[in-house]
Amino acid sequence: LMERYFSRWASETGLGVQTLVELGHTPGEPPDSPFNMAVMGMRLSWFRNGVSRSHGETSRAMFGRLWPGLPTAEVPIGHVTNGVHPGTWLAPEMSELFVERLGHDTATGGTDWSGAGLITDHELRDACDTARATLVEVARQRLRSGALDAGRSPSELAWTDQALDPSTTTICFARRMATHKRAALLLEQPDRLRELLLDGSRPVQFVFAGKAHTDDDEGKEMVRRLVAFASEPALRHRFVFLADYDMALARAMVQGADVWLNTPMHPLEASGTSGMKAALNGALNLSVLDGWWAEAFDAGSGPNGVPNGWAIAAPAAGTQPGSRDQARLDSNTLFELIENQVLPLAAEERRHRDSTGGDDRSSPWWNRVRHSLATLGPVVDAHRMSAAYDSDMYRPAAALSRALAAQDNSGARALSEFLGHIRADWDSLRVAAVDVDERDGDLGSRRRVVASVEPGRMRPGEIEVQLLVGHIGAGGELEEPTVTPMSPHGSPEPDRDGIVRYEGDAVLSVPGRMGLTVRAVPRHELLSTPLEPGLVAWAD
Structure with a gap:
């Protein structure tokens, strides 16, 4: 082929x-x-x-x-976390609030979100109430039009006018219905979900939407299960599945949600962006610690101790993605978070609304929303993502390209010859010995390290000798070592024994057991990184 x-x-x-x-x-x-x-x-x-x-x-x-x-930690694959375009996804009410309180239009990429703490309970509540009411109206229209398209008579559809409640805590899930997204995780315990939906003392409603690929039978089965559950007459006013998922519906959902649900199989979520869009609109994320949420969730580590959402912990190392045991465990955790944290906080907000009027900044729910906006706003903005690609990848790549193409591609030819040479001759290189000053030292002190290197057929300037120093992990490996170039001790040319000695200082920078090693890697000004060729000579 x-x-x-x-x-x-x-x-x-x-x-x-x-x-x-x-x-x-x-x-x-x-x-x-x-x-x-x-x-x-x-x-x-x-x-x-x-x-x-x-x-x-x-x-x-x-x-x-x-x-x-x-x-593995040094394999030359980095990361740039995805972002979303605020101007596309922000509700008008939230956009106006941000201009007033943040002092900039988020659609143009402002980076200072500290002003989110100045937004009052009343302002947030009004904006989110408006967006939630819009979502409810959109959902009712779609439920009715979908049923009519399916051949139902108008007389059967009076219930759609009462589907959902614009004043009830709304949890949303909307995305591609791929198997690893686990849209039906709540249906692992259908009776528990029914009990939750029918409990008038803690009102909550769910809105689901999404499409499965035509060839994804498991994804289509998830949709079928959700639709069947949403069709139960006793539940359909509090649990809805909206068909024909499109960008307009996605916008209404990320703007109108109080809580955004994301339940992928760990570690199969690359990033995810729907929760980012919802966060910009004042929704709180409830998600598995995978993709973007694994780095954005702060677990209440900020100065006020309020977390910026809720997290379902990642499974233990070695757990098989998609196992039934893990699905049951995650389902149980999800229900416990909703029952014991989300809904009690929502109930407290209702009491707070009735007692204060909301002109201050004292509601625990809106305190969490303010913290979510302040911490997640600059993280999820696509302007941050674009700037990272520009500075970390596109500009360095453009500079390398110009250097390779200069003088009738002489740089490209030189690099090609260098790579051919080192791949043929690398095995002649050897880091033969490493001598370390063994005297005890206090934290922050230095130890002299001398490495004896046999360059073989490698010429001076074609290798970089590096000193790696770090904490010794449970398996004897160096954890997140610092990497420092070593310098030739004297002449860079081999002595009569074919050895060049390099020296450097190991800094005892962390408490506990520390270790070090020495390695040699290729050196050329037109390599994007010395690790690019994948050739390393480690100390014997």
Whole structure:
């Protein structure tokens, strides 16, 4: 297949079809293995990233075999967490509040969100009440039109005029109905959900929406289960599934939700953005600690001790994604959070509204919303994302491209020759010995480290010798080591024994057991990182 469709392109680039095929294989794979587009993309890119911190970690573990000499943590795949465009998703009422209180139009990328703390309970309540009422009206219209399209008579649809309540705490879930999104997690305990919905002492309602891919049978089954549950006459005024999910409906839901629900299988959520859109509109996130929420949830670590949402903890290491046991555990955690934290806080807000009128900033619910806006606003803004891509990837890549193309592509030819040389001769390099000043030292003190390096066929200036210092983990590995270049001790040319000595200082920067090691990596001004070729010589 590759020969059929890519032989001409391979010939024009001078690669040859076999070399092209190898670009899509990981080291050690048989020649007839399927061609992997992601692997080819990794091999041909200067910069690579996941779309959240956890996605970057997962990607480094998945593709680490392309850089077999590196610890997983140093595989050259970074991350830029996704963001959303505030101007597209903000309710008009919230946008006006932000202009007044933040002093800038969030649609243009303001970075200072501290003014969110100045918004009063009354202002937030009015904005969110308006958006929730709009969502209820949209939902009723869609329920009615969907039923009419399905052949129901108007006389059967009087109930749609009473579906949902514009003054009731509203929990929303809307996204692609893929299996790993677990839209039906609440239905793991249907009787418990029915009891919750029918308990008048703690009013709550749910709005679900989404579409499954036409070839995703499991996703379509999730939709079927949700629709069946939402069709029960006793529940349909408090639990609705809205068909024909589109951008207009998505906008109404992220603007009108009080709580945004996200329940993916960990670690299969790359980022997720629907909760970001909802957060900008004053909704509180209730989500599995995966994707963007794993780095954005603060667990109440801020100065006021109020968390910026709620979290379902990630499963223990080694847990199989999608296991029934994990689904039951996460379902139970979800119900406990709703029953014991979300709804009591909502009930307190109703009492607070009745007793104060809401002209101050004392409601626990709105305190949490203010904290959510202040902490998440600058994080979820797509302007932050775009700036990170620009500074961390696009500009460095453009500079490298110009350097490679300069003087009739002389830089590209020089880099190609260098890579060919080091790949052929790297095994001749050896970090033969490391000598460390063993005297006891206090925290913050330094120890001299001298490494004896046999460069073999590598020339001076073609390698960088690095000192790694860090805390020793349970498995004996260095955890998050600091990496410092070492300098030649004397001449960079080998002595009569073929050795060049490098020296550096190990700083005892953290308490506890510390360790160090030395390694050599390639050095060339046109490498995006010394780790790019995946060639490392570790100390014996």
